Each structure stands twice: as structure tokens, then as C-alpha cells.
Ligand SMILES: Nc1ncnc2c1ncn2[C@@H]1O[C@H](COP(=O)(O)OP(=O)(O)O)[C@@H](O)[C@H]1O
């Protein structure tokens with residue numbers, strides 16, 4: 001792949017750029033020389049067969065791979081022009097700018113309120129109790145959950161349904177006011193109705209946030225994203241405008257995948 | 264119904280039989296172990312239950328001033344030290360007037376506990392107004408009389424030469440019993456006294472308090488150290504050859520016989536640091552050394568069982584490593600870590616060998632008031648009593664075992680309760 005060519009052709013200004021990224025788990029290479037731009041206020045979908053490195057690549061953006069001892073990341077990833085793997089960068093600050101929603105909903109075993117309030121509390125984002133309450137309610141509203149839980153904010157977050165838990169996790173991520181939200185297969189454990197609600201939510205969220213979503217469902221990528229990147233065996237095969245990728249891919253491997261011949 | 268659902272092929276019958284057979288093996292194994300336990304518990308129960316009762320003898324005592332307080336100033340320490348033997352003996356002679364020779368009088372007085380006179384002295388010194396009056400007082404019988412009254416000495420079966428309690432003594436006891444001057448009452452002394460040379464006066468309080476102080480020290484040292492070690496190794500330390508070596512060593516330490524920890528304590532705490540010998544302070548430190556590996560291993564396995572998703576959730580929000588660990592991981596692991604600690608301490612409560620090594624094996628009458636007082640511990644007390652030749656200590660031993668078992672069960676129940684309660688939050 002041509003390394004310095006602009007990978008996004010959607011025209012929007014990239015908020016994040018990855019150049020020549022390699023990721024290793026011990027000696028095993030999981031990501032091989034990937035370059036990708038993430039356009040601002042758009043939804044970028046990472047698709048590809050299971051084990052091709054989508055999660056690994058996504059976790060480079062907020063340095064969650066740091067938590068895996070054997071994992072090494074090489075290459076250049078910039079957020080708002082700043083190299084995030086620079087030793088001077090504070091991971092804690094970075095992760096408060098770049099939120100993450102995981103495959104399996106993982107609310108804390110605390111009340112709904114405390115789940116959402118945790119981020120603002122540790123980052124001292126609220127000036128008063130009222131302000132904190134305000135942040136929590138706004139975040140729950142943005143995540144489309146407030147109406148369902150407004151009368152039971154002190155109940156445990158783990159008592160909600162799967163779809164509600166996942167929206168609670170989205171609200172929790174929103175509460176620290178990030179610029180980018182990374183989502184790793186957020187709907188893979190949800191039923192179609194809960195999935196539809198979250199997809200609708202994502203669509204409304206892109207006004208304010210940039211979203212990168214990993215999904216194994218091509219239909220989901222086609223429905224929600226503006227840009228799609230197709231990964232295969234640790235390589236970025238093709239990326240670009242979602243419509244174009246799904247209707248008129250350049251590479252044969254992409255064609256094979258979306259027509260169901262690899263998977 | 265289709266045919267193939269009904270047929271039982273020979274293989275299927277065989278598989279079925281094997282299944283049944285294994286179920287029965289399991290049930291038999293459980294039945295055997297339960298019957299062992301039942302046997303042990305009933306044996307201890309029936310041997311020890313007698314110790315919770317104690318034989319008392321009523322004596323009509325004349326608290327004559329001439330005998331007790333010739334100076335007439337009612338000084339309570341003088342009253343405590345006065346000689347109560349003559350007045351007790353006079354009281355007994357009212358029932359057994361024929362005991363007049365010196366030898367008979369000593370035998371008659373021997374029916375009472377050696378502690379009876381001291382006991383009476385305490386009562387009088389607390390209430391000097393008793394001097395000059397006469398009153399019926401109940402005092403403890405000697406251990407031999409106690410055993411006889413409880414039916415543990417059969418005068419027909421055991422020939423007189425082999426008995427400490429002779430036929431004449433028995434006749435006197437019966438004379439007292441006829442007049443209603445013998446009764447059994449609840450043995451409070453067993454719970455309120457320290458050790459004694461007289462079985463009827465011996466109690467477990469000083470040993471129990473010694474055990475309590477030792478466990479307190481053990482908890483104060485082992486709990487924070489164990490948990491911090493586990494948290495560091497599990498959450499912070501990078502896996503390396505060094506952490507592997509530590510891991511192997513901790514596992515080895517958990518398997519080291521407890522007496523080795525006792526020797527270590529003797530060498531380090533007593534001989535090198537010069538800490539006071541035979542005290543709960545040192546006992547607790549030795550027990551802490553012993554429980555530490557158990558706590559670390561239990562805590563680490565609990566920490567490992569906390570799902571990575573919990574850590575990811577906090578880290579993904581921008582929580583630091585320390586915030587993640589202490590806001591989320593440790594609180595979730597706490598019930599399990601506490602349970603592990605209590606179970607480790609329950610084991611320490613029953614430990615004898617290391618305490619023997621550091622001298623907590625003394626004959627302790629006084630109840631220790633602090634961690635630096637000389638003390639003994641419950642299992643050591645059991646060991647000491649089991650080793651005593653007097654027959655009266657046999658039931659005390661079993662009774663002390665029952666008390667120890669009750670404490671162990673209470674600790675285990677508490678561990679379960681704590682786990683339930685702390686987990687029930689969500
Ligand atoms: N923690 C890890 N340790 C070692 N190898 C890993 C780890 N996580 C993922 N991998 C490997 O990296 C490759 C990519 O995994 P992943 O990024 O999870 O794929 P995807 O999300 O596309 O299914 C896989 O071959 C997987 O086995």
C-alpha cells in the first residue's frame with residue numbers, strides 16, 4: 001500500500017491519522033503496515049473476518065493495547081496532530097478524549113447514576129453536585145436511555161437489559177465529553193431491536209462525536225457508516241466511502257468478502 | 264412412539280450401569296467421611312459435656328471472728344489471707360462427726376477442692392459483714408468427688424487400691440448427698456478462670472484471651488501485607504522471571520510445616536529482635552508469617568477471577584491504574600479476600616506447634632491484659648491438659664476442644680456471612 005497517500009476520500013478533515021502501523025503480540029504480528037485516516041464527525045466502520053485484527057487496530061487509538069503486556073505497537077498515530085505514542089503523552093488524558101465501548105456491555109456493579117458519574121468524578125469535570133447530576137442526565141439523554149431509567153437511577157446498572165446496559169456504557173463514555181468514541185462490536189450480543197436502537201443512536205451522535213465502530217456485520221456497516229475499512233489477515237485491504245466499498249470495491253478480496261466468499 | 268426410543272442396546276445398558284455405579288461410589292465416599300466426623304464429634308461431645316457441670320458441696324460454716332479476724336479490724340486483705348480450713352472442716356464435721364483423727368480430718372477436708380478455701384476467702388473479704396455470722400455456703404468439690412458424683416468412677420468395678428477416692432470417702436459423700444448437701448451446677452469457672460493445677464478450678468479464659476490477642480496481631484499484620492502483596496503481584500508487577508520465582512516461593516511457603524515458622528520466629532523475633540517471649544505479640548507474628556502465603560494465594564486467585572472487562576471499563580474512561588485497582592478491582596475482590604483471610608486465621612487458631620516453639624506453652628493462671636503479657640492459646644491449653652495425668656483433665660480437654668471447634672465454626676460462618684453480605688450490594 002502507498003504509505004503517505006490520503007486514505008480517506010470522503011473529503012472530511014481527519015481527526016485521527018494512522019500511518020504504517022504494525023502491532024505485535026509477542027512475536028506474532030497482528031497488524032501489518034496499516035494506514036488509515038479517521039474523518040471527523042463521521043462514522044468509520046472496520047469490517048473483516050474474525051481474527052483479522054479489527055479490535056487490535058481499534059485499541060491502538062486509545063492505547064488500550066498498553067494494558068496487554070506482550071503487545072507492541074509500531075508506527076505513527078496522530079490525534080489532532082499529536083503523536084499519541086509520544087512518551088510525553090498522558091494516557092489518562094488521552095483516554096478521556098477518546099472513549100471506548102466494548103463488545104460485552106460492562107457496567108460497573110454500581111448504581112446507574114454512579115456508572116455515568118464515575119468518569120466526571122475522576123476527571124473532576126463537575127463543579128458541584130447539581131452540575132454532576134446535570135452531566136449524568138444529559139449523558140443519559142444523549143444515549144437515549146434517560147426516559148427508561150429516570151425513576152431508578154439508584155438501581156444497579158447490572159440490573160438493566162443487555163441493550164440498556166450497552167447504552168449505559170455509551171452514556172458513561174459520553175459523560176467525560178470525549179471527541180472520539182471507539183466501539184468494538186457493540187451490538188454483537190444484542191437482539192435486532194436493541195441493535196436498531198443503538199444504530200439510530202449512533203447516527204444522532206455523529207453530529208457531536210467521531211465514531212469508529214468495529215463490526216462483523218456488513219449490513220450494520222452499510223447502514224451506519226460513512227467510511228468503511230476492510231481488514232483481512234492483519235492487513236488493511238481497502239478503505240473508502242461506504243457506498244463505494246459495498247457497491248463497487250476495487251479489490252477482489254473485498255468483493256469476495258462482501259459477497260460472502262471469505263468469512 | 265418410534266421403536267428406537269424404547270430399545271436399550273447392550274452398550275446403553277452398560278453405560279447406564281457405569282453411571283449408576285459411579286454415583287454409588289460417590290455416595291459411599293461421602294457416607295464414610297461423614298460417619299468419621301460424626302464419630303469424632305460425638306466422642307468429643309460425650310467426653311466433654313460433663314465438664315460444663317461441676318459438683319458443689321454445701322457446708323454450714325460459722326464465720327467466727329476468733330478464727331478469721333482476731334484483730335477485729337475487718338481488713339479485707341487480712342480476711343482474704345485468713346485460714347478458712349478449720350471453719351470449713353467444722354462445717355463438714357457436722358455431717359460426719361466420726362472423722363476426728365488427724366488423718367480422717369485431712370481426708371474429709373480433701374473432699375473439697377483446694378480452691379474452696381480461697382474462694383470462701385474472696386467472698387468474705389468482699390463482704391466483711393459475714394464475719395460473726397453462720398451461713399450455708401456452696402463450695403466446689405474436689406475433682407475426685409466430682410468424677411464420682413458424675414458417675415465416672417464406679418466403686419464396684421474399680422478395686423479400692425486403684426482409686427484415689429476410698430470407700431470411706433464415698434460413704435462420707437453419700438452421707439452429704441443424703442442431707443441434700445451435694446448438687447451439680449453449671450461450671451462457670453470453666454469460662455471465667457485461667458489454668459489451674461486443680462481440674463475443678465481450671466478454666467479456658469486465659470487461653471481464649473491469649474488466642475484472641477494472637478489472632479488480632481496475626482490479622483493486623485497478615486491482612487494488609489497479604490492483600491497489598493497480592494494486589495501488587497496481580498495488578499502491577501510485569502510478568503517476569505522474578506515474579507515467577509516469587510510465585511513459586513509463595514506456593515512453597517504455604518506448604519512449609521508450621522513448626523518451621525515457629526523456629527523462624529524463635530530465631531528472629533525472640534533471639535534477634537529480643538521481643539518478649541511467650542507473648543501473643545510474638546505468637547501473632549509467627550501465625551501471621553504462617554497465614555501470609557495462604558492469604559496471598561487466596562487473594563490472587565480472587566483478583567484473577569475479576570473479569571478483565573471491569574478493568575477495561577475503568578481504563579477506557581481514563582482512570583489511572585491505581586484508580587482502576589482501588590475503585591473497582593479491590594472492592595469487588597474484597598469479600599473474597601476477607602473470606603480467604605478468615606479461613607487462614609481459622610487455621611491459625613488451631614495451630615499449636617509454632618506457639619510451642621516461641622514459649623506460649625506456659626502454665627497461665629492470670630488472664631492476659633495485653634499483647635505483651637505472657638499467655639497461652641486454646642490449642643496449646645488443650646495440649647497441656649491432654650498431657651496432664653489427673654483424670655479430671657480428661658473431660659476438660661474434650662470441653663476445651665468443643666470450645667475451640669465452636670470458635671472455628673463461628674469464624675467460618677462469619678466468613679460466609681461476610682461474603683454474602685458484601686456481595687449482596689448488587
Ligand atoms: N491479548 C492477545 N494476546 C495474543 N494474541 C492476541 C491477543 N488479542 C488478539 N490476539 C491475536 O491477534 C489477532 C487479531 O485479533 P483481534 O484484533 O481480536 O481480531 P478481531 O477483533 O478482528 O476478531 C488474532 O490472531 C488474535 O489471536
Ligand SMILES: [Mg+2]
Pocket residue numbers: 054055056184185
Ligand atoms: Mg474483536
